[in-house]
Amino acid sequence: MTPDEVELxxxxxxxxxxxxxxxxxxxxxVYHISNPVELVTRPGGSTHRIIDNMGIVHIxxxxxxxxxxxxxxxxxxxxxxxx
Numbered sequence: 001m002t003p004d005e006v007e008l009x010x011x012x013x014x015x016x017x018x019x020x021x022x023x024x025x026x027x028x029x030v031y032h033i034s035n036p037v038e039l040v041t042r043p044g045g046s047t048h049r050i051i052d053n054m055g056i057v058h059i060x061x062x063x064x065x066x067x068x069x070x071x072x073x074x075x076x077x078x079x080x081x082x083x
Contacts, residue, residue: 011039014078018050020060021069033058036072 013036020031035053042048046065050058061068 007043009041009043011041013037013039013050014075016073016075018070018072021071022061022067023069031058031060 015036016034018033018036020033022029022031033050033052036050037053038051040049040051041062046062047059048062050060052058063070
């Protein structure tokens with residue numbers, strides 16, 4: 001499969017914010033994204049992309065890669081939580 005043929009999965013997000021916590025070896029780092037609107041993943045990928053409401057693309061490690069943990073606040077009017 002060539003890079004042009006890779007299947008990308010798009011999910012609309014219903015979140016107010018999303019944070020990625022990297023707590024490796026005592027050097028904790030938290031990356032915060034306000035108003036995420038879309039999650040783009042690739043099956044088996046080690047990263048994924050979050051697009052915020054201003055169109056900024058954030059490329060972050062997949063959960064579990066490099067000690068990454070994700071947490072988020074569901075939007076008040078959200079009907080379901082998409083994983």
